[in-house]
Amino acid sequence: MSIEQLWELARTTLKDAQGMGAEEATVSLSRQTEVNLTRRAGRLEQATQATSLSLSLSLLVEDRFSGHSTSDLRPEALRSFLQKAVAATRALEPEPERRQPPLSDCGSSLTPEQLDLCDPSWEALTIDQRRDRLEELEKAVDALPQRSQILSATCYHMDSSGESVRVMSNGFEGMQRGTGYGWGTSITLSEPGGRRPEATSWYSSNHISELPGIEKIAQEAWMKAERRLGSGPVDSGRYPMLLDAPITGRILGILAGPLSGAELHQGRSFLAGKLNTSIGSKHLHLMDNPLIPRAPGSRAFDSDGLRAKAMPIVEDGVLRNYYIGVYYGRKLGMAPTCGGRSNWILRPGSRSPAEITKELPKCILVTGFLGGNSNGLTGDFSFGVQGQLLEYGVPTKNLSEMNVSGNLADIFHHLQEPASDVWTWSALRSPSLLFDSVDFSGL
Amino acid sequence: MLSSSPGVPVQHFEQFGITHEAVRRLLSTALARGADDADLYFEHLQSNSVALSDGKVNRASTHVDLGLGVRVVVGDSVGYAYTEDLSLEAMLRAAGVAAEIAAGAKSIRPVAMPMERRYSDRYPEGRPWDSVGMELRVGMVRDWEQRSFSLDPRVRKVEVSLADATRHILVCRPDGRLVPDIQTMTRAVVVCTAEQEGRRESSHYNLAQRDDISFYTPERTERLCRKAVDNTTGLFEAIKPPAGEMTVVLAAGSSGILLHEAIGHGLEADFNRKGISIYADKVGKPIAPAGITVVDDGTLMRARGSINTDDEGNPAEKTVLIEDGILRGYLHDEISARHYGVAPTGSGRRESFRHPVLPRMRSTYMEAGPYAPEEIIRSVKKGIYCSTFSNGQVQIGAGDFAFYVRSGFLIEDGKLTTPIKDVNLIGNGPKVLESIEMVGNDLVIDEGGWTCGKDGQGVPVSQGMPTVKVSKLSVGGSAR
Numbered sequence: 001m002s003i004e005q006l007w008e009l010a011r012t013t014l015k016d017a018q019g020m021g022a023e024e025a026t027v028s029l030s031r032q033t034e035v036n037l038t039r040r041a042g043r044l045e046q047a048t049q050a051t052s053l054s055l056s057l058s059l060l061v062e063d064r065f066s067g068h069s070t071s072d073l074r075p076e077a078l079r080s081f082l083q084k085a086v087a088a089t090r091a092l093e094p095e096p097e098r099r100q101p102p103l104s105d106c107g108s109s110l111t112p113e114q115l116d117l118c119d120p121s122w123e124a125l126t127i128d129q130r131r132d133r134l135e136e137l138e139k140a141v142d143a144l145p146q147r148s149q150i151l152s153a154t155c156y157h158m159d160s161s162g163e164s165v166r167v168m169s170n171g172f173e174g175m176q177r178g179t180g181y182g183w184g185t186s187i188t189l190s191e192p193g194g195r196r197p198e199a200t201s202w203y204s205s206n207h208i209s210e211l212p213g214i215e216k217i218a219q220e221a222w223m224k225a226e227r228r229l230g231s232g233p234v235d236s237g238r239y240p241m242l243l244d245a246p247i248t249g250r251i252l253g254i255l256a257g258p259l260s261g262a263e264l265h266q267g268r269s270f271l272a273g274k275l276n277t278s279i280g281s282k283h284l285h286l287m288d289n290p291l292i293p294r295a296p297g298s299r300a301f302d303s304d305g306l307r308a309k310a311m312p313i314v315e316d317g318v319l320r321n322y323y324i325g326v327y328y329g330r331k332l333g334m335a336p337t338c339g340g341r342s343n344w345i346l347r348p349g350s351r352s353p354a355e356i357t358k359e360l361p362k363c364i365l366v367t368g369f370l371g372g373n374s375n376g377l378t379g380d381f382s383f384g385v386q387g388q389l390l391e392y393g394v395p396t397k398n399l400s401e402m403n404v405s406g407n408l409a410d411i412f413h414h415l416q417e418p419a420s421d422v423w424t425w426s427a428l429r430s431p432s433l434l435f436d437s438v439d440f441s442g443l
Numbered sequence: 444m445l446s447s448s449p450g451v452p453v454q455h456f457e458q459f460g461i462t463h464e465a466v467r468r469l470l471s472t473a474l475a476r477g478a479d480d481a482d483l484y485f486e487h488l489q490s491n492s493v494a495l496s497d498g499k500v501n502r503a504s505t506h507v508d509l510g511l512g513v514r515v516v517v518g519d520s521v522g523y524a525y526t527e528d529l530s531l532e533a534m535l536r537a538a539g540v541a542a543e544i545a546a547g548a549k550s551i552r553p554v555a556m557p558m559e560r561r562y563s564d565r566y567p568e569g570r571p572w573d574s575v576g577m578e579l580r581v582g583m584v585r586d587w588e589q590r591s592f593s594l595d596p597r598v599r600k601v602e603v604s605l606a607d608a609t610r611h612i613l614v615c616r617p618d619g620r621l622v623p624d625i626q627t628m629t630r631a632v633v634v635c636t637a638e639q640e641g642r643r644e645s646s647h648y649n650l651a652q653r654d655d656i657s658f659y660t661p662e663r664t665e666r667l668c669r670k671a672v673d674n675t676t677g678l679f680e681a682i683k684p685p686a687g688e689m690t691v692v693l694a695a696g697s698s699g700i701l702l703h704e705a706i707g708h709g710l711e712a713d714f715n716r717k718g719i720s721i722y723a724d725k726v727g728k729p730i731a732p733a734g735i736t737v738v739d740d741g742t743l744m745r746a747r748g749s750i751n752t753d754d755e756g757n758p759a760e761k762t763v764l765i766e767d768g769i770l771r772g773y774l775h776d777e778i779s780a781r782h783y784g785v786a787p788t789g790s791g792r793r794e795s796f797r798h799p800v801l802p803r804m805r806s807t808y809m810e811a812g813p814y815a816p817e818e819i820i821r822s823v824k825k826g827i828y829c830s831t832f833s834n835g836q837v838q839i840g841a842g843d844f845a846f847y848v849r850s851g852f853l854i855e856d857g858k859l860t861t862p863i864k865d866v867n868l869i870g871n872g873p874k875v876l877e878s879i880e881m882v883g884n885d886l887v888i889d890e891g892g893w894t895c896g897k898d899g900q901g902v903p904v905s906q907g908m909p910t911v912k913v914s915k916l917s918v919g920g921s922a923r
Contacts (some may be wrong), residue, residue: 070507091577093499196840236687371836371845382867382919384845403919441686
């Protein structure tokens with residue numbers, strides 16, 4: 001289906017829904033082509049290739065709201081689907097807060113070209129080129145000087161291209177498109193006692209030219225796996241914690257729930273009533289910016305169709321904004337900001353992790369998480385961790401079978417120093433973070 | 444978009460133009476480059492949900508998914524493609540793409556005449572969910588909301604949802620097997636937020652089963668509301684336990700998450716044939732104390748994890764993983780079964796037609812032991828008792844696993860004392876197995892809606908456990 005046909009089907013579906021009794025409707029159609037390849041032990045282990053097409057729809061019928069999706073796009077099936085959806089919506093209770101925002105608030109802040117989320121070279125990528133890339137990556141792993149210690153190595157390649165169109169009955173029409181590339185390797189080592197520690201190095205980007213080279217990926221996977229050899233717990237207690245830059249999202253990301261209008265409205269957020277108050281140290285400085293070209297979380301409009309814009313979430317430790325969509329804005333009596341997070345940018349510091357940790361008699365470097373969860377209402381969290389015990393910056397023990405626990409209302413006040421090593425491969429651009437005193441459980 | 448191919452229609456998929464002739468042609472295309480094996484997986488899913496919040500039944504959703512997945516197997520290599528377009532042209536295109544994994548050098552495997560096969564039915568279809576009107580659903584969630592409010596004056600907010608899904612599948616194999624199944628599922632969730640002296644707590648309870656609307660008996664729905672309220676209000680007095688290694692008693696039921704993470708994933712045969720599981724090469728060897736028996740069972744009547752057929756067209760079975768402490772075998776799909784020279788265990792599962800088959804768990808549980816639960820608690824001088832759980836995770840190679848405890852109690856001098864909440868438990872699978880000291884006589888299969896994730900695919904599972912005492916696990920409590 002061409003992009004013109006996507007638009008045509010979205011507009012026709014919107015019109016049909018209105019004709020059946022919906023006073024408001026939003027129709028989104030998305031198409032995605034994805035290729036996934038896996039290679040192990042010198043041969044292609046799995047190749048998956050498909051193009052997917054699906055439609056989602058939200059309806060307001062007599063001020064009653066419902067949401068629907070289907071991949072059965074045969075005309076007669078779609079018509080029957082719409083009829084049932086409209087009829088089911090009538091049985092609900094009215095919620096006028098669900099009405100769409102005025103068209104004047106909606107729009108695209110940047111064009112797809114300005115966001116630059118599409119790599120034009122994707123169209124020309126052949127299946128042979130994909131296989132060759134993966135084979136080269138495997139060769140790089142095989143060329144590692146430590147190859148004989150590797151029990152198993154699996155290499156991955158993925159790429160995708162997709163676009164989605166959205167039409168709303170308030171008159172808004174918007175389109176998003178993007179490509180994606182990812183590649184990496186997982187390696188498994190063996191050690192006495194039967195443990196087989198594993199580690200993965202994985203990178204993804206909208207543009208193939210921004211992915212790191214294969215040697216870096218292979219070496220990084222080895223380095224990560226080596227950190228897990230001979231690992232075990234140390235004594236329970238309070239330690240300084242350096243959170244490795246690529247994984248800060250496991251702690252920072254917990255904030256997304258309590259920052260949301262839904263959780264605030266349901267009384268399930270420990271951040272309720274904290275706007276313009278301190279929720280962390282002065283080093284906690286977090287921006288939401290959906291307008292960064294080529295960044296994975298970038299977008300021209302949000303889930304309500306509102307123009308995307310950058311906004312501060314936390315400035316020098318002070319909470320400045322929640323994520324308030326149109327619906328919860330009306331429920332809470334607050335102006336909408338945006339419906340959900342885009343790119344999170346955490347302000348870096350000036351020193352490297354090595355410069356920071358060499359001054360510390362003891363510090364736990366956390367490089368990975370295992371399980372765990374959090375309570376958005378109380379702020380309590382508890383996660384399994386892996387990493388290393390550092391003494392004056394020197395690794396003295398590889399760690400596993402340990403937990404880190406605390407409370408979100410407390411831990412960010414212990415953010416002592418962000419490092420300078422910003423991780424740019426995800427929608428969270430964060431440096432490594434040093435917390436001065438955190439609860440660890442081990443022995 | 445409908446297929447125009449003539450011939451014998453295929454049950455539910457007749458409405459989409461799928462015929463025996465189309466099946467044979469698609470399989471022939473999938474095998475045309477000399478693959479060892481292939482399968483077609485047709486799926487038509489319809490799901491619905493209705494939800495209440497802020498005192499209003501104010502959200503409903505429906506989801507329809509339709510498509511075909513084509514898998515082509517050469518040795519242990521897999522080519523996979525799928526399409527949501529069930530026109531013959533689109534399906535042949537998908538079969539051709541999946542076939543590219545084969546080199547085209549071998550002889551072409553013939554495709555037998557399709558012959559329908561059905562296995563024992565563990566979830567006979569009752570009243571179809573599409574015959575349950577919206578008014579009835581609205582009345583049910585409204586009733587559960589009001590009942591929850593009535594149970595405790597501290598309850599301030601209640602959210603309720605009721606969901607159902609009906610999945611028609613058809614697995615087609617070159618040997619002529621044509622295996623249909625209708626997999627229903629329903630799930631109800633009540634979330635409560637309560638307030639006491641200015642403090643708020645929130646928790647929930649949920650029920651899930653392969654069943655129709657008759658599942659929601661007065662007794663069950665009373666339990667749904669009561670447990671949601673009790674799980675919430677019980678948190679007001681709860682503390683974080685001290686951090687560190689200690690004796691842990693796991694309550695019967697959802698503590699089966701320990702088995703799922705510490706043992707189950709590591710015994711999925713794909714990890715073992717690749718040599719990356721800590722349990723590789725351990726079949727026939729002791730990996731747990733004598734008396735411990737763990738099974739993965741796809742045959743429990745109406746359990747969330749039960750299946751009549753797996754997604755390769757093999758019947759589900761009860762698979763003994765550990766028998767009296769000895770590792771007896773793995774969970775196999777056909778690729779791993781061929782690798783080990785054993786029969787498949789009916790464990791080949793996938794999330795949808797968009798995903799290739801993997802060996803997966805179904806309902807994993809430990810057989811009951813000799814001890815009364817009270818006796819187990821009495822035996823602990825100092826430790827914790829864990830009642831409710833949420834998510835877990837495992838590292839297959841290292842064997843390290845973790846799971847999250849929502850609530851429980853301190854155990855002091857053989858008695859349950861102060862409530863506890865929100866702690867992560869972490870350990871190493873083989874070490875924890877060795878550390879199981881007592882197994883209760885009270886096996887419970889949990890009735891909640893568990894979903895297992897692996898390689899980006901989620902499948903419904905069940906889990907169960909009797910009360911179990913583990914001599915030491917690391918508890919992520921407070922170091923102060």
